[in-house]
Amino acid sequence: MTQPKVGIVMGSDSDLPVMRDTTEVLEQLGVEYEIVISSAHRVPEKTAQYAQSAEERRIEVIIAAAGGAAHLPGVIAALTCLPVIGVPIKTSTLGGVDSLYSIVQMPRGIPVATVAINGAKNAGILAAQIIGVKDPAVREKVRSFKQELAGAVAEKDKKLQELGVTAYLEQMNK
Structure with missing residues (x-):
C-alpha cells in the first residue's frame, strides 16, 4: 500500500456523510488518503499531533471539515506548513454560514483554502490538483x-x- 497523500480530518462523525464525497473523488482520481476524526475543541492535543506529524507521514495536503465554530481547519493550518483546505459543514442553526465564516476569515499569515458549504467534492478535486502540480x-x-x-x-x-x-x-x- 502506498502512503496517503491527502489527510482528511473531521471534527465529528456527523461530518462523514458530507466528506464521503471527498473520499469518492479521491478514489476516482487515484489519490491515496487517510481519514480521522479529531476535534480542535474536544481533543486539541490529538489535533495538534495530527497536524504536526502530517509531513512525516508524507501527507501533502490536508482537508479539514467542521461545522459551527469551525476552528479545526485554522488550527491545523496554524500547526503545519502544508496546504489546508477547509470544508464548512452545513449546520441546523445558521445553515453553515457560521462554519463558512469561521473557516474563511483566517488571520493574515494562516491561510486556509475554503470551498463552499458542504463542498467536499471540490475539496477533493482541489487537493488532487495541488498534488498534480508535481505528480x-x-x-x-x-x-x-x-x-x-x-x-x-x-x-x-x-x-x-x-x-x-x-x-x-x-x-x-x-
Missing part, C-alpha cells in the same frame, strides 16, 4: 475528469437543442 499521473486524471464534466454538459445541451425546453423539463422530472 503528472494525478494531473492527467484530473484533466480527464474535467473533460468528462465538459462532455456531460455538451450532451445535455445537445439534448436540450433536440427536445426544446418543455420536453427537456418533462424528461428531467420523470
Whole structure:
C-alpha cells in the first residue's frame, strides 16, 4: 500500500456523510488518503499531533471539515506548513454560514483554502490538483475528469437543442 497523500480530518462523525464525497473523488482520481476524526475543541492535543506529524507521514495536503465554530481547519493550518483546505459543514442553526465564516476569515499569515458549504467534492478535486502540480499521473486524471464534466454538459445541451425546453423539463422530472 502506498502512503496517503491527502489527510482528511473531521471534527465529528456527523461530518462523514458530507466528506464521503471527498473520499469518492479521491478514489476516482487515484489519490491515496487517510481519514480521522479529531476535534480542535474536544481533543486539541490529538489535533495538534495530527497536524504536526502530517509531513512525516508524507501527507501533502490536508482537508479539514467542521461545522459551527469551525476552528479545526485554522488550527491545523496554524500547526503545519502544508496546504489546508477547509470544508464548512452545513449546520441546523445558521445553515453553515457560521462554519463558512469561521473557516474563511483566517488571520493574515494562516491561510486556509475554503470551498463552499458542504463542498467536499471540490475539496477533493482541489487537493488532487495541488498534488498534480508535481505528480503528472494525478494531473492527467484530473484533466480527464474535467473533460468528462465538459462532455456531460455538451450532451445535455445537445439534448436540450433536440427536445426544446418543455420536453427537456418533462424528461428531467420523470
